[in-house]
Amino acid sequence: MAHSSSIPLHLPRPARVRTAAAADQRSASRSAGGSARGSAGGAPIEVDGRQVAQVRESWLIEDRWWTERPLRRRYWEVVTACGRNVVVFRDLERASASGWFVQR
Numbered sequence: 001m002a003h004s005s006s007i008p009l010h011l012p013r014p015a016r017v018r019t020a021a022a023a024d025q026r027s028a029s030r031s032a033g034g035s036a037r038g039s040a041g042g043a044p045i046e047v048d049g050r051q052v053a054q055v056r057e058s059w060l061i062e063d064r065w066w067t068e069r070p071l072r073r074r075y076w077e078v079v080t081a082c083g084r085n086v087v088v089f090r091d092l093e094r095a096s097a098s099g100w101f102v103q104r
Contacts, residue, residue, distance in 0.1 A: 015088055017090075017098070019044055043058070050082060053078075056079060087102070
């Protein structure tokens with residue numbers, strides 16, 4: 001019997017996400033004369049340069065809290081303006097400069 005290896009599907013990859021909260025923060029900063037850094041919160045309004053037409057749902061996953069590597073992510077299922085269904089998430093435990101990823 002031949003040994004087969006499985007191929008992982010839909011691995012997360014880094015994404016550029018702009019949120020409503022970040023856009024609001026930039027607008028407020030411009031009117032106040034300062035500069036703003038993007039906020040982590042809020043629904044995605046743009047994913048990898050594609051405008052979001054609809055947010056289908058959002059959910060929070062909290063798992064492995066009892067381990068040294070807990071998992072805490074906020075997921076968003078969105079539809080882009082071109083009709084593409086995309087699932088993005090923000091890693092809330094290990095948020096880097098962006099912290100956003102595309103799941104599929």
